[in-house]
Amino acid sequence: MELLFVVGARPQFIKIAPILRTIKKNYSEKIDFKILHTGQHYDKNMSDVFFDELKISKPDKNLKVGSGSHTVQMSKMLEGCENYISKIKPDKVIVFGDTNSTLAGTLAASNLKIPVVHIEAGLRSFNMSMPEEKNRILTDHLSSYLFCPTDKAVDNLKREGIYNKKKLKGMDNEQIIVIKCGDIMIDMIRLILKDINNTDIIIKNYPIDKNKYILATIHRESNTDNIFRFKKILNLFNQIEEKILLLAHPRTKKIINEYNIKIPNNVLVKKPVGYEAMVILEKNSKYIFTDSGGIQKEAYFLKKLCLTLRDETEWQETVDLGWNIIGFNDKYNTLLDAYKELKKRENKKLNHPEIYGKINSSKKIIEALLN
Incomplete structure (x- = not known):
C-alpha cells in the first residue's frame, strides 16, 4: 500500500509521529509512504524542531507556502498538493485534524479520485465562524x-x-468507513512521558517553580486578530497572582509588537518549544490557559485544569467532566469569574475516565487500512 501523508502545522507533526513509528516497526514490508509538507508552519520552532525531536522522516516534498490570507494560502497549497499527488499516485491520502493543510490535501485528493483518510474525524465546535x-x-x-x-x-x-456502509454517489470508494480508534495523541504523549529525563533542565530554563505557574498559549485568529479580545486576556493575566509562562506563537508576538502592548509583570513571554519540552511544562504547571484544541486534550491526559480562551470547544467531554472551563462563555461575566471557578475545582476529586482510549490508536488505524 502506498500512502501519502499531508501535514503542515505543529499539531499534525505530533499526530503523524506515532503512526510512522508503528509503520516502521511493524508494517514496513506492507506499506510505503511519503510525506508532503505544505509549509503552513515554517518557523523553525513550529516545524523543523518537531521533525528532529520526534524522529519524523524528512518530508519528500515541501511546498513552502508560508503565511498569507486564507485564500492565498489555500490556492498555493491546493495547486502544490494536486501536482504532487498527480505525480506519485498514492493509494490513499492521509490528513489530520482541521488545518488549511488538511483541507487542501483533501480537496486535491478528492479531485483526483484518490480516497482520503481523515484522522481525528467527527469533531465539531458548532461555530462556523472558525476556519x-x-x-x-x-x-x-x-x-x-x-x-x-x-x-x-x-x-x-x-x-x-x-x-x-453508506454509499455516496461520486465518492472514491463504494462505502464510507467510520471507526472509533481513540486519540492518536495519547500514543505520542505516553511515549514522551515514558522517555522524559530532562524535566529539571527544562524547568530551569525559566524563572518558574514546579506546580506554581500557569502555562499559556494563544494563537487563534479570534484572539490574535481582535485587539479588544486580546487585551481582555492580558487583563486577566494582570489580575491573578501566579506567574504565567506565555509561549508566544509568531502571530501572537506580531500583535504584541504591532500594538506596542504592555505585558503584565507576572507574564514571561517566550518562544514556542519542542514537544518534549511542552509536555514537561504542561506536566509541571499548576493550570493551563490555551485556545489550542490539542493542548486542551493534553491538559486532560495530564490531569491539569484548563481554562480555554474561546467561546466553545470541539472537546466538549473535557468540559462535561469538569476539567475544562470555557472562558468566553455566557455563563461567566468576565474571564476572571471563569478563572475563579477553575480555582474552586483545584481540590475536588474530579472523575477522569479514559474517554480518548488507552493506547495503540496508530496500530488500529494501520490495521483498518490494511484490512
Whole structure:
C-alpha cells in the first residue's frame, strides 16, 4: 500500500509521529509512504524542531507556502498538493485534524479520485465562524475513511449522514468507513512521558517553580486578530497572582509588537518549544490557559485544569467532566469569574475516565487500512 501523508502545522507533526513509528516497526514490508509538507508552519520552532525531536522522516516534498490570507494560502497549497499527488499516485491520502493543510490535501485528493483518510474525524465546535470548523466539516464529507477519537465524534458523523456502509454517489470508494480508534495523541504523549529525563533542565530554563505557574498559549485568529479580545486576556493575566509562562506563537508576538502592548509583570513571554519540552511544562504547571484544541486534550491526559480562551470547544467531554472551563462563555461575566471557578475545582476529586482510549490508536488505524 502506498500512502501519502499531508501535514503542515505543529499539531499534525505530533499526530503523524506515532503512526510512522508503528509503520516502521511493524508494517514496513506492507506499506510505503511519503510525506508532503505544505509549509503552513515554517518557523523553525513550529516545524523543523518537531521533525528532529520526534524522529519524523524528512518530508519528500515541501511546498513552502508560508503565511498569507486564507485564500492565498489555500490556492498555493491546493495547486502544490494536486501536482504532487498527480505525480506519485498514492493509494490513499492521509490528513489530520482541521488545518488549511488538511483541507487542501483533501480537496486535491478528492479531485483526483484518490480516497482520503481523515484522522481525528467527527469533531465539531458548532461555530462556523472558525476556519477550523469549516475545514473539518468539508474534510469529513469528502473522506472515505474516518477515524474518530471519541463516541461523540462518531455521533456527530451519524447526524450528518456519514456512517459505515453508506454509499455516496461520486465518492472514491463504494462505502464510507467510520471507526472509533481513540486519540492518536495519547500514543505520542505516553511515549514522551515514558522517555522524559530532562524535566529539571527544562524547568530551569525559566524563572518558574514546579506546580506554581500557569502555562499559556494563544494563537487563534479570534484572539490574535481582535485587539479588544486580546487585551481582555492580558487583563486577566494582570489580575491573578501566579506567574504565567506565555509561549508566544509568531502571530501572537506580531500583535504584541504591532500594538506596542504592555505585558503584565507576572507574564514571561517566550518562544514556542519542542514537544518534549511542552509536555514537561504542561506536566509541571499548576493550570493551563490555551485556545489550542490539542493542548486542551493534553491538559486532560495530564490531569491539569484548563481554562480555554474561546467561546466553545470541539472537546466538549473535557468540559462535561469538569476539567475544562470555557472562558468566553455566557455563563461567566468576565474571564476572571471563569478563572475563579477553575480555582474552586483545584481540590475536588474530579472523575477522569479514559474517554480518548488507552493506547495503540496508530496500530488500529494501520490495521483498518490494511484490512
